[in-house]
Amino acid sequence: MATFFGEVVVAPSRAGLDEEEEAREETPEDREIRREIEKKRYRMEVDVLWTWQAGGCAKEPLACSRFIVAIGRNAAAFLSSFILDSVCWEVVGVVKLWNEWCRTSSTTNVLPTDSFCLFYRLISDPTVLLCQCSCYVAEDQQFQWLEKVFGSMQKKDLQVTILSTCPVADYKTQESTLTLVSPFLKALKTKEFQEQVCCPLLEQPNIVRDLPAA
């Protein structure tokens, strides 16, 4: 594909590239780096550590009636500012993962600028769980995150609320986004969710991707 200045560049295609094709264009150094990253990724799986497991208790599914997940720094900050406090909520779990963008650790003493993924429980009603996930969960880790977190929960009558943010520039609408009053809320819900939603539903052709979608 030619650019405005006439030089020819290889445009990234929407097609799924064959790995053989990708490998041919790599230098030996690139290949070595890629192999090391892959080794590190697969060695360090996504680990969900619950506080009660430290004592060697049996892995019973957690009784959970409401699970609120805040994904991304903005949503995590919202929970920190308006919901969480050390009087009503206690830390009950942490996710440990590594990818090229961030690393989380098993410490629960975090700064707002850290990358972390923590679980809290409402002390007055221990079936209410909250998750603050400010770290980036890579696309090949999202499924694992999902299975390990939800695998620890008893899912009958569970209501899940996912909080997330997207840039206004990504919002597809007939008018220009410059004239839109932002920030604004949109929602997606499953048909099983019968309660009133507090904002309009997300219109076509907008979509949500990555961990919130998973």
Place this chain on the structure above:
Amino acid sequence: MFIPCDRGGDSAAPDFKGFTLLMPAVSVGNVGQLAIDLVISTLDMTKVGYFYTDCLVPMVGNNPYATAEENSTELSINAEVYSLPSKKLVVLQIRSPFIKNKYRPFCETLLSWVKSSKCARVVLLSSSHAYQRDDEQLLGTPLRYLLTPDLEKAVGGRMKELNWKEMEKVAAYPGISDTDKVLHIPGGGITKLLFTESCSEGIQMAVLLKFCSEGDNIPDAFVLVNYLNEWLQLIKSEVNPSSQWKIPSSWRLLFGNGLPPALF
């Protein structure tokens, strides 16, 4: 992998025995996927389930084929299955790219699902980079087909009647004559893998593909879906076949939002 939709009282899993499975490859211009959108939207197909898979990037949105307020709020995800029993047609739509290193497991799981659900044949809609054509391919039709040996026996004659062109094989080592010819589908995503696996596993598969480039691929999708229709006759094509296909509401705003008035 396949999870049927909860249909309330009727909880039996749908039966695809003897059906034709129509599906896209995620390929250059997303032409196969756009063509599948046209098929699902025009034939008003019913969603019967989805694939629960870790091989595709997750995504979710509201019903991409919504026609009114009432049907616009059903969630839709990255790999869903639609069916039209009256035409013995089952359609898989894929809406996101493969996660790194996951396209092979997906192909294996898909083909074993095809076998276990006893689909009669698979039709794969795909595309290939137009700039990789050789001199001869630059002339004439940009459409090609491929048939696995088992399907060749059944419908090879029909392709000849339709005057369709089979995808050419290319030299394994270009520039060196007297070399083996191999199948090469650049930009075709999983097309070649699915096709070669189907050949070796005795699955009846047809590949229909178009040479194209990235850009506005809606016209390419129409050309491909009309090509498919010449064979499968999904809609009546006597007058102007292109006008018979219904564009889904999710195709709005493919190239960005409206312009800010302050620009002028």
